[in-house]
Amino acid sequence: MPNKPLVEVKKLKKNYGDTEVLKEIDGTVMPGQVICVIGPSGSGKSTFLRCLNMLEKPTSGQVLFEGKDTQKFSEEELTTLRERMGMVFQSFNLFPNLTVLENLKLAPIRVKKMSDKDAEEKALGLLKRVGLDEKANVYPDSLSGGQAQRVAIARALAMDPEMLLFDEPTSALDPEMVGEVLAVMKELAEDGMTMVVVTHEMGFAKEVANDVWFMADGYILEKNTPNEMFDHPKNPRTKDFISKIIGNV
């Protein structure tokens, strides 16, 4: 693994009014690493993820991308940051006014100034990769949840990002569709994509992640390898959480 971190988080804090959502977060993401962030609801996992690509502005602390403070980014640098750090949302957020193909083509054409032909070629290639090339010309509302999320992943990939953020990508899916989305994500991880995944899918975390971070009450309470985290958790809160989750499964 190369030793220059892609993302560094230092003493990150985020308040909404009087509510402290992130109290003090530190962490490093190395290129090619897959990090799964787990923890109870309301622990600040999603907020943490959204601070990485500046969808939320940190209250204090720093998020460094390749050593540069993202809070000091100009509008242009911010665009570049987001080009290189794609995001997949829990509720897909496909654009319902555009076809699947247009969903994929919009950003490459408008941001990367790609030609329509090149963008289309790229989009079709990506759709084939997620197994949805025959859905290119339909509108998102005719897709199943699993298909929609695979399109959303393809849309993020269309910008050739070096890193992908996943915000509970399978939480809004019917159980029988979870597998197809996780399969695509696993493939990405195997291809060397840097990924930060907020998830409740412990099986996926155990199998794919290099590192698992456990978050609760606005802190990262434990960072560990998947095996250690699930088999020998150190922090009592982690223990409690994992026993509950595994118990349910």
Added chain:
Amino acid sequence: MKVKGRNVLLTVMTLCLSLLFLFTIQPSHSITTTTAYAADNSLQRVKARGKIVMATSPDYPPYEFQVSKNGKSEVVGMDVDIMKQVAKDLGVKLVVKSMSFSNVLVAVETGKADVAMSGINPTPERRQSVDFSEIYYNGGQSFLINKTDAGKYTSKASLAHKIIGAQTGTLQYNLAKSKIPGAQVKGMDKNTDLVLALKTHKIDALGIETPSAEAYVKNDPDLKMIKSGYSLNKNDTGSAMALKKGSGTLVAAINKSITKIKAKGLPNQYLAQAGKYMKVNTHNTSMFHYWTYFAKGIEYTLLISAISVIFGVLLGTILALMRFSKSKIFHAISIAYVEFVRGTPLMVQVMFVYFGIGIVVNLPALLSGIIAVSLNSGAYVEEIIRGGINSVDKGQTEASASLGLAKTDTMRFVVLPQALKNIWPALGNEFVSLVKESSIVSIIGVTDLIYQLNIVRADTYRGVMPVFVAMIIYFVMTFILTRVLNYFEGRMKHAK
């Protein structure tokens, strides 16, 4: 990015403002009003222009009313004939401007017209705000009562403690109030409404000038006239022309003409002529006979609504852009505008544009009406657009931002196309409600459907039927419009 967006906004605003000015500035007599009091050149001005503008409320036969001559509607009556003679003596052409009675004096004060002539009594109160000519006709005061009450009400004394109707702001109103002990005086804007109130026993008697009373009695067998028995100063009770304060030279010229007209006994001739017109007019009171009136009303109502909705959308879009702009000033202006317009009645806004702004720039009634309704609609359209944009899920903006799309691109390709789906139907509803609400412009004399309805009521001496016809026409218009809009809305749902 920020600076660029603001520049675009500024350009759009400047463009719209200049457009507005192009529309509003009238080359004709816009400057004359402001210089009127510098020196009394009122006569000179009228002569130079070659025409004299008379404001009148043509719902007061036989003084002034509308007839249809060869399919064209025209204001006739004793007042018009006298004024024609005066204009002839001055060597200028006569232009008649119609509006509601409560507005004729304001029209003179604000320079919308040179002369107000509408059976006006030169009361001391009115003399404070306008100049009056000599009295050109003294008709005397009477009451109209229901024939069935003929035994009960025989004189002024028998009306004590009864409900007396009169036109608001008229001599008749003040007389009933001050000279009939214990009377409850009910004021309305139009004699047609008052006659209807009398016939439906909402009022017991109606104070009215004798010639008008005679006209109603001739045309309605259920009514009876009794003499008022007021003892009055002739100088207060006759009819005179009202002019803007400081129009001494024009008043003098008109007085000369009036003396001549009276000496020849022309007023009585004109009254007889008016009586003939009324017979023609009331010969056929079928609503079909008046279809051209209603058709013209529909045309104006639709015209005002359609133009206003277009300008309303333009203004509303600008206001919405300002509302979403990062500039605190634009944001505040937009909020203040919307709150103010939504917090004041359209009727007041219409009067403000026509009379208030009219002091600076002389706007024709139709244009004033369209401007007022557009300005009003803009505030509501802003709310529609804002609601439409806010209704788009926040996740859409975030997804777009996470792909690196600029804010303007996000607006253009993601948010607006989705917002439009919510905005279109609401804009359609706004158009439909403008068809109904624009009816208020009739108060400044725009010949929309309500205005025509009142003309038909005055002409036919039928109070209810024209109202019913107008109600059906409004319903048919809004019903058809709603169906058409639903059809397009349905099609929009399928094709994305």
